[in-house]
Amino acid sequence: MKLSEIKIQFQEELSGLYSKSEIQELFSIFCDYFLNLNKIELRNHLENNLSESNSNRFSEAISELKTGKPFQQILGETKFFGLKFFVNEHVLIPRPETEELLELAINKIKERTTKKEIKILDIGTGSGIIPIVLKKYFPEAAVTALDISEEALKIARKNSDFHKTEINFIQKDYLNEIFDSAQTNEVYDVIISNPPYIGAEENPEIEDAVKGFEPHLALFSPTSDALIFYRQIAEDCKNHLAKNGFLFLEINQKLGQQTLELFQDSFSKVHLLKDISGNDRMIFGRK
Numbered sequence: 001m002k003l004s005e006i007k008i009q010f011q012e013e014l015s016g017l018y019s020k021s022e023i024q025e026l027f028s029i030f031c032d033y034f035l036n037l038n039k040i041e042l043r044n045h046l047e048n049n050l051s052e053s054n055s056n057r058f059s060e061a062i063s064e065l066k067t068g069k070p071f072q073q074i075l076g077e078t079k080f081f082g083l084k085f086f087v088n089e090h091v092l093i094p095r096p097e098t099e100e101l102l103e104l105a106i107n108k109i110k111e112r113t114t115k116k117e118i119k120i121l122d123i124g125t126g127s128g129i130i131p132i133v134l135k136k137y138f139p140e141a142a143v144t145a146l147d148i149s150e151e152a153l154k155i156a157r158k159n160s161d162f163h164k165t166e167i168n169f170i171q172k173d174y175l176n177e178i179f180d181s182a183q184t185n186e187v188y189d190v191i192i193s194n195p196p197y198i199g200a201e202e203n204p205e206i207e208d209a210v211k212g213f214e215p216h217l218a219l220f221s222p223t224s225d226a227l228i229f230y231r232q233i234a235e236d237c238k239n240h241l242a243k244n245g246f247l248f249l250e251i252n253q254k255l256g257q258q259t260l261e262l263f264q265d266s267f268s269k270v271h272l273l274k275d276i277s278g279n280d281r282m283i284f285g286r287k
């Protein structure tokens with residue numbers, strides 16, 4: 001089968017689910033992954049005949065895409081901050097907003113501290129993207145990352161091994177296992193988190209592909225209180241964030257002011273920041 005015929009199959013079979021440009025993008029992504037052809041090279045290879053095994057791989061990918069499965073889960077990997085990360089159904093697929101959070105964190109830490117051996121804690125680490133990127137930028141930092149999900153931590157450890165970063169991963173229910181257990185009775189210089197922040201009432205607004213394929217544990221607050229993680233983090237920052245320590249949080253765009261208020265009393269400076277789309281998306285605090 002020719003690649004041009006596969007391209008037509010993509011358009012015909014996925015047109016009910018995706019826009020024309022999205023299908024074009026998906027086709028390019030799979031050509032890159034299966035055939036190692038970038039967008040420019042692709043144009044010159046459309047009339048090439050594919051091997052049977054490659055034709056089968058494309059057909060299987062189309063079948064999976066038709067179920068609404070995110071392409072990153074089909075490939076088993078994604079790009080984040082210019083790096084490759086493994087993903088599966090147990091972890092949130094990293095979002096561009098979290099790249100913005102990391103960019104903010106890296107810049108602020110670099111600008112405002114000369115200390116090298118900083119202690120960093122990431123709460124709700126998922127695939128481990130946050131601690132791994134931070135460890136790459138701050139190799140002398142002692143980085144701890146926790147998650148309630150052992151399955152998510154398996155992927156985080158796999159990513160950490162792949163990137164050769166030494167991170168202390170802990171399986172822990174952040175909301176119910178209190179912070180003062182032997183493992184975590186620490187004071188950190190940086191606390192960072194992208195916790196579950198979708199409230200139950202927002203459930204109908206979330207796309208089916210997200211709800212159907214990504215872990216509910218990663219998306220939704222476990223109670224009717226969408227800010228439950230932020231309240232706990234605000235409380236824990238009192239004793240477990242160092243004086244002058246940094247706080248970086250990704251937040252629910254609809255709850256910017258309410259989230260900010262949780263941190264105003266115990267921080268010398270705390271700011272609500274917008275993402276590239278102009279939505280309230282991040283909290284940056286300095287204790």
Ligand SMILES: C[S@@+](CC[C@H](N)C(=O)[O-])C[C@H]1O[C@@H](n2cnc3c(N)ncnc32)[C@H](O)[C@@H]1O
Nearest residue numbers: 124125126147148149173174175194195196218
């Ligand atoms: C929004 S995802 C963020 C994942 C990753 N940090 C990222 O930015 O892509 C939230 C993560 O919090 C974890 N989580 C949910 N409830 C938790 C709890 N009670 N204690 C610790 N982690 C929890 C989920 O398993 C999930 O990996």
